[in-house]
Amino acid sequence: MVLKFYSVPYAASGCGLVAMVLVEKQIPFELVVVDLAKGDHKTPEHLAKHPFGQVPMIDDDGFILYESRAICRYLAEKYADRGTPLIPTASLPAKALFEQAASIEFANFYPLIVKIALEVVYKPRVHNLPPDEAVLAQAKSDIAAKLDVYEVILSTQKYLGGNEFTLADLFHLAYTPSLIKEGHNIMADRGPNVTRWWNDVSSRPSWVKLQAEGIKSTI
Structure with missing residues (x-):
């Protein structure tokens, strides 16, 4: 199952950080656009996954993770052997x-x-x-x-x-x-x-x- 990335469609704030890691690490993903103006982030469906009602968020084959820095670290470590090394592992x-x-x-x-x-x-x-x-x-x-x-x-x-x-x-x-x-x-x-x-x-x-x-x- 391809990773789902819940985000606004433009690269800014925490969404931009996660998007950049996805690009740097060459990770395939499906963008699920969250329209903040329409309140998509406050729907029961979204709140069931992200209790603070925010973006970004990922669904990695059923594993839900939010908070941009946590997501970036997770992706950098899971895909350590792909793309740009973003967390040192030498020592x-x-x-x-x-x-x-x-x-x-x-x-x-x-x-x-x-x-x-x-x-x-x-x-x-x-x-x-x-x-x-x-x-x-x-x-x-x-x-x-x-x-x-x-x-x-x-x-x-x-x-x-x-x-x-x-x-x-x-x-x-x-x-x-x-x-x-x-x-x-x-x-x-x-x-x-x-x-x-x-x-x-x-x-x-x-x-x-x-x-x-x-x-x-x-x-």
């Missing part, structure tokens, strides 16, 4: 450094990028409210400080977890590209190493293809 230290990098993203970067997204995307479009400029300015200042630390880390290695591209780098694509399109380029003028790293991550062929074509079934 325990290499795996530990990957987990360290993934924790850095989730604890230091993700909360701030979500805060910015709430102010410049969610509030205006969902609630028709202007952003709180003080909150927005503070979040941008805080994330700039975090990226200054990234600059130091990336001065000695190519990617956040070492010299190979991993999920820790990929996870930064959840909201950042969308914010850049909205005119909030938090990656600009952050130092040569951050610039080099971000250009590498955001220009991967898999991501470029998803941005151009959206998410489509591969069966």
Whole structure:
């Protein structure tokens, strides 16, 4: 049974992360489009599988899994011998450094990028409210400080977890590209190493293809 991927049809937020892993790992899948505007994610059928009523979600031959980072890890490990290696397996230290990098993203970067997204995307479009400029300015200042630390880390290695591209780098694509399109380029003028790293991550062929074509079934 081919893997079913419950998602919006465009590559953004957590759905975009899972879609990129599917492409990077060359995993066949059937896209089940969830129309958020119509409330597909709040139907009894969807809630029976995802009690929080969200996307993304996968059905892997009856195994239901939600939360984008959990899905990405599951797919990367299940299909470790296919496509791009996204979780190091060469040694325990290499795996530990990957987990360290993934924790850095989730604890230091993700909360701030979500805060910015709430102010410049969610509030205006969902609630028709202007952003709180003080909150927005503070979040941008805080994330700039975090990226200054990234600059130091990336001065000695190519990617956040070492010299190979991993999920820790990929996870930064959840909201950042969308914010850049909205005119909030938090990656600009952050130092040569951050610039080099971000250009590498955001220009991967898999991501470029998803941005151009959206998410489509591969069966």
